[in-house]
Amino acid sequence: MKVTIVGAGNVGATCADVIAYRGIASEVVLLDIKEGFAEGKALDIMQCASNTGFNTRVVGVTNDYSKTAGSDVVVITSGIPRKPGMTREELIGINAGIVKSVSESVLQYSPNTIIVVVSNPMDTMTYLALKATGLPKNRIIGMGGALDSARFKTYLSLALDKPVNDIKGMVIGGHGDTTMIPLTRLASYNGVPVSQFLTDEALGQVAADTMVGGATLTKLLGTSAWYAPGASVAYLVDSILNDQKKMIPCSVFLEGEYGQDDICIGVPCIIGKNGVEQIVDVELNDGEKELFAKSAAAVRTMNEALSNVL
Numbered sequence: 001m002k003v004t005i006v007g008a009g010n011v012g013a014t015c016a017d018v019i020a021y022r023g024i025a026s027e028v029v030l031l032d033i034k035e036g037f038a039e040g041k042a043l044d045i046m047q048c049a050s051n052t053g054f055n056t057r058v059v060g061v062t063n064d065y066s067k068t069a070g071s072d073v074v075v076i077t078s079g080i081p082r083k084p085g086m087t088r089e090e091l092i093g094i095n096a097g098i099v100k101s102v103s104e105s106v107l108q109y110s111p112n113t114i115i116v117v118v119s120n121p122m123d124t125m126t127y128l129a130l131k132a133t134g135l136p137k138n139r140i141i142g143m144g145g146a147l148d149s150a151r152f153k154t155y156l157s158l159a160l161d162k163p164v165n166d167i168k169g170m171v172i173g174g175h176g177d178t179t180m181i182p183l184t185r186l187a188s189y190n191g192v193p194v195s196q197f198l199t200d201e202a203l204g205q206v207a208a209d210t211m212v213g214g215a216t217l218t219k220l221l222g223t224s225a226w227y228a229p230g231a232s233v234a235y236l237v238d239s240i241l242n243d244q245k246k247m248i249p250c251s252v253f254l255e256g257e258y259g260q261d262d263i264c265i266g267v268p269c270i271i272g273k274n275g276v277e278q279i280v281d282v283e284l285n286d287g288e289k290e291l292f293a294k295s296a297a298a299v300r301t302m303n304e305a306l307s308n309v310l
């Protein structure tokens with residue numbers, strides 16, 4: 001199985017590293033516009049193989065899309081990240097043009113591929129990739145919910161002082177500081193609702209920390225995060241390539257689901273070899289429905305800014 005990752009920066013290279021290390025694909029192509037950069041990252045990752053025990057071939061190329069031909073999955077991480085104090089939405093001016101041209105270029109060589117969009121503002125970039133390529137909606141997947149849910153589970157684990165892998169939880173809605181919706185009501189510690197162990201105040205704090213999870217890291221690091229984002233993309237790619245049919249919140253095109261139309265936004269999906277195989281209809285309560293509608297309204301406003309590229 002072959003995966004191409006466009007953008008060999010922090011997120012793209014980390015994703016390639018996790019995919020190789022875990023043997024998720026037999027070949028990974030890293031592509032970047034910076035001369036020699038992807039080649040260097042690929043070589044560095046390949047030189048881990050004998051000491052960590054993987055056999056994945058990692059190839060780096062400078063803007064040569066012919067080397068990406070026949071990819072089963074293409075991950076788009078190309079574009080600029082935010083700096084402290086910025087929102088993801090402020091990246092649209094530069095990233096929209098990049099995501100549009102990259103998604104068109106990859107399809108020339110991999111017409112049957114599934115595209116995973118990572119570049120921010122991710123929900124709007126996913127919508128742009130879908131509209132620009134005209135691909136069927138099951139083949140365009142925005143990655144944000146897998147990461148936000150990982151952060152949610154991390155903060156729950158810290159608040160509960162329990163192992164993170166005993167905790168289940170999902171974040172839906174937009175991938176923005178104010179648009180994501182951590183589903184605290186449905187989160188559990190080995191099947192037991194976390195509300196049995198945490199006060200409303202503590203749960204509210206977990207939700208608030210989750211929502212600004214990316215901003216917190218951006219402030220600490222001076223640029224946005226990459227370890228958990230790269231691992232979250234690899235987790236999603238694994239579910240596609242190995243047809244795991246995991247339920248993962250992803251930004252996908254809605255046609256009536258969750259009361260929304262003509263928008264890409266995070267909802268729980270079954271992810272397998274066909275990409276988005278099902279949108280799972282979780283019964284939300286009135287408060288959650290209201291938050292989802294507000295989140296969708298904000299994403300829709302952002303999408304209006306695409307009128308000059310679409």
Ligand SMILES: NC(=O)C1=CN([C@@H]2O[C@H](COP(=O)(O)OP(=O)(O)OC[C@H]3O[C@@H](n4cnc5c(N)ncnc54)[C@H](O)[C@@H]3O)[C@@H](O)[C@H]2O)C=CC1
Pocket residue numbers: 006007008009010011012031032033034037077078079080081082088091095098102117118119120122143144147175223224225226229
């Ligand atoms: N959806 C999510 O959950 C997350 C999204 N992100 C987003 O991912 C994007 C990448 O973040 P980082 O890797 O930290 O940035 P980075 O700056 O480390 O890497 C971006 C790379 O894209 C390359 N690039 C730019 N234009 C290109 C083009 N036309 N073709 C090929 N490559 C091109 C640059 O040369 C650079 O190497 C940002 O937009 C960031 O906001 C980051 C983390 C999580």
Ligand SMILES: O=C([O-])CC(=O)C(=O)O
Pocket residue numbers: 081082088120147213214215218224225229
């Ligand atoms: O915070 C950012 O800008 C990058 C991102 O989407 C994340 O880490 O969640």
